[in-house]
Amino acid sequence: MNTKPTTYTRFPLARRIEHIIMLLSFSTLGLTGLPQRYPLAGISVFIVDLLGGIENLRSIHHIAAVVLMFGTAYHIIVAGYKVFVLRTRMNMLPSLQDVKDGWQALMYNIGLAKKFPQMGRYTFEEKLEYWAFVWGTIIMGLTGFLMWNPITSTRFLPGEWIPAARAAHGGEAVLAVLAIIIWHMYGVHIKRFNKSMWTGKMSEEEMLHEHPLELADIKAGMADQSIPPGELRKRQMVYYPIAGILTAAMLAGILGFINTEETALTTIVPLEGQVEVFVPQTPTPLPTLAPTATPLPSPTPQPATATVEGQAAETAAPVTGPSWAGEVSPILQAKCITCHGPAAMGGLNLSTYADMLEGSASGPVVVPGDSASSLLLDIQQAGGHPGQLTPEELEIVQAWIDAGAAESVEPISAPVWEGDIATLLQTKCSTCHGAAAMGGLNLTTYADMLNGSQSGPVVVPGDSGNSLLIVIQQAGGHPGQLTPDEIAHVQAWIDAGALEK
Numbered sequence: 001m002n003t004k005p006t007t008y009t010r011f012p013l014a015r016r017i018e019h020i021i022m023l024l025s026f027s028t029l030g031l032t033g034l035p036q037r038y039p040l041a042g043i044s045v046f047i048v049d050l051l052g053g054i055e056n057l058r059s060i061h062h063i064a065a066v067v068l069m070f071g072t073a074y075h076i077i078v079a080g081y082k083v084f085v086l087r088t089r090m091n092m093l094p095s096l097q098d099v100k101d102g103w104q105a106l107m108y109n110i111g112l113a114k115k116f117p118q119m120g121r122y123t124f125e126e127k128l129e130y131w132a133f134v135w136g137t138i139i140m141g142l143t144g145f146l147m148w149n150p151i152t153s154t155r156f157l158p159g160e161w162i163p164a165a166r167a168a169h170g171g172e173a174v175l176a177v178l179a180i181i182i183w184h185m186y187g188v189h190i191k192r193f194n195k196s197m198w199t200g201k202m203s204e205e206e207m208l209h210e211h212p213l214e215l216a217d218i219k220a221g222m223a224d225q226s227i228p229p230g231e232l233r234k235r236q237m238v239y240y241p242i243a244g245i246l247t248a249a250m251l252a253g254i255l256g257f258i259n260t261e262e263t264a265l266t267t268i269v270p271l272e273g274q275v276e277v278f279v280p281q282t283p284t285p286l287p288t289l290a291p292t293a294t295p296l297p298s299p300t301p302q303p304a305t306a307t308v309e310g311q312a313a314e315t316a317a318p319v320t321g322p323s324w325a326g327e328v329s330p331i332l333q334a335k336c337i338t339c340h341g342p343a344a345m346g347g348l349n350l351s352t353y354a355d356m357l358e359g360s361a362s363g364p365v366v367v368p369g370d371s372a373s374s375l376l377l378d379i380q381q382a383g384g385h386p387g388q389l390t391p392e393e394l395e396i397v398q399a400w401i402d403a404g405a406a407e408s409v410e411p412i413s414a415p416v417w418e419g420d421i422a423t424l425l426q427t428k429c430s431t432c433h434g435a436a437a438m439g440g441l442n443l444t445t446y447a448d449m450l451n452g453s454q455s456g457p458v459v460v461p462g463d464s465g466n467s468l469l470i471v472i473q474q475a476g477g478h479p480g481q482l483t484p485d486e487i488a489h490v491q492a493w494i495d496a497g498a499l500e501k
Contacts, residue, residue, distance in 0.1 A: 007201040008218060014078075019197050022071050028064035029140075030177045032057050037170040054440070054454055065144060066258060072137055073250040077243050085235040086227065091121040094131065098124035120213035125187060129179075136176045143169035149260040150438065154479040162479075163436035321403030324353045326419035328400050332356075333423075335387040353407045368405035371398045415493035417446045418501040424490070425449075428480040446500045461498040464491040 011019075035044035035057065051057045082088040100117070101124045107113035122130075146153045146165035153161065188194045194210075196202045207215040227235075322328055332340075332350045339345040347361030359365050365376040377398055380389050389397065400406075415421055425433075425443045432438040440454035452458050458468040472478055473487050482490065493499075 006204045008204065008207055008215070009200060010196040010202050011200045013200065016197060016200055018071065018075065018078075021067065025064045025067040025071060026176075026180070029061060029068065030173065030180075032061035032064065033170075033173050034177065036061070037173065058454075062148075062258070065140075066254065068137070069141070069254045069257065073247065073254070076250070077247060080243060080246070081239060084239050085232065087225075089121075092127060092130055094124075094127050098127055118212050120211060120217070123210065125183075129184060132176075132179060136172055139172045140169060140176075143172070145257055147438075148257065150432065151477070151479065152260050159431045159479045162432050162438060163434075166436055166438070321406070322396050322400040323406050323408045323419075324356070324400070325408045325423075326416075327396050329353070330419065330423060331389065331393050331396065335389055335393070339387065366401055366405050369402060371401040374401050377401065414496035414499065415489055416499045416501050417449070417493070421490060421493050422446070424482070424486055428482055428486075432479060459494055459498050462495060464494040467494050470494065 031047065032051070035041070035047045036054075038044050039048075048054055048057055051060060083090060101119055104113055104115075104117040105124070108116045117124075143165040146157075146162055147169060150162045153165075194202075194206075196206075202210075204215070207218075336350050340348045340350045342349065342351065348359065348365060349355040356366060357364075360375070362375065365374065367373045371377045377394070379385055380394055380397070429443050433441045433443045435442070435444065441452065441458060442448035449459060450457075453468070455468065460467045464470045470487065470491055473482050473490070
């Protein structure tokens with residue numbers, strides 16, 4: 001006669017459904033989040049295309065995040081009921097015994113201990129996974145709020161917190177996915193297939209192998225202590241109002257999380273029939289004229305207003321060569337600012353035009369009108385400098401010095417990207433719209449700017465009124481808010497065709 005093996009209930013149906021919901025939301029977050037962190041990977045491109053584009057992928061990611069928040073709120077309410085009403089032992093709390101069990105398991109696995117540790121309701125490995133999930137949910141929630149509501153966040157926190165949140169969010173996501181794939185999959189599905197989260201039950205043999213102390217409590221009648229109905233009702237009457245207030249607070253928090261503000265991630269509906277928007281990936285070239293020989297201008301010393309070696313220099317007349325604000329400052333900012341910015345290595349600071357004119361501890365580095373006597377050129381032409389300029393860049397700097405080392409060139413027919421516009425936007429916007437590319441918008445280069453954001457083009461050449469960059473700035477309150485004069489300058493550049501140079 002076959003005897004049916006004894007089984008023990010480990011997880012009730014509600015816990016198993018909760019596990020499935022959290023599993024689905026976590027998996028969805030991973031599948032839609034990692035392609036946003038690694039957008040150029042082939043698998044990322046495939047997933048984005050499969051889901052119908054980045055906007056659909058982001059919407060699915062947000063929905064999964066909301067499901068995870070609701071699941072977390074439910075878990076907190078249920079855990080409170082078990083602890084306060086049912087007086088369930090808080091077996092999931094870590095203890096010193098878990099450290100001892102972990103050490104004994106390590107010694108056993110490397111052959112230095114004879115017995116594997118005897119554990120109760122939850123093993124030290126299960127506790128580690130649980131609290132890692134709790135920690136990850138907290139980090140993902142906080143950083144997710146900062147990215148979902150950047151404008152609100154920067155009213156209370158520095159703007160640098162937004163790209164920092166993006167880095168932490170992505171790093172924690174990679175860590176969480178790897179933990180599930182490497183640790184959880186191996187320990188639960190490969191090492192020994194634990195079906196209890198699906199069936200809700202474990203056999204006596206499985207209990208003896210994995211949770212022998214809990215099995216001993218069950219057999220001794222210590223696992224489930226019945227509560228008198230009157231006492232149970234009394235506890236419920238106390239807990240239900242608390243749970244109701246806590247539930248309302250968490251629901252309000254979730255609602256505030258997703259509705260605090262309209263962010264840069266919101267797609268703007270195109271104005272059909274009103275304006276034709278066309279922004280090429282590369283600027284449309286001007287008509288090509290027949291090449292003609294253009295002689296280089298003879299060096300004409302025209303010193304800018306400054307004091308060099310204690311002598312008053314004359315005010316520069318309008319020139320047509322390179323200028324500090326237009327071409328030279330961006331070159332030096334890119335190549336030299338690490339050592340010769342605020343750190344002022346050797347006493348040389350190249351942050352501003354005035355700083356440059358003050359020279360270094362060895363004296364002036366630029367002699368307007370005389371590149372041969374300018375220490376900046378001597379050091380660069382020798383080669384091998386940590387911030388070495390290219391031959392083309394050296395040629396620009398030399399032409400600038402020989403033309404008088406002017407701060408700016410007058411008259412300026414129209415603003416261009418290279419120089420003032422790039423410097424302005426990188427100064428005010430690079431924290432969020434540099435390499436971090438919040439909302440998909442990167443303003444590092446002209447080509448990046450033309451690519452626009454996830455909401456579409458941000459600059460419509462020749463039409464500042466329909467350029468999202470101007471619309472957002474004119475609304476005011478932006479974390480990288482431009483002054484009215486700076487907005488007018490960018491507006492003039494767009495209306496003139498948004499030329500690169």
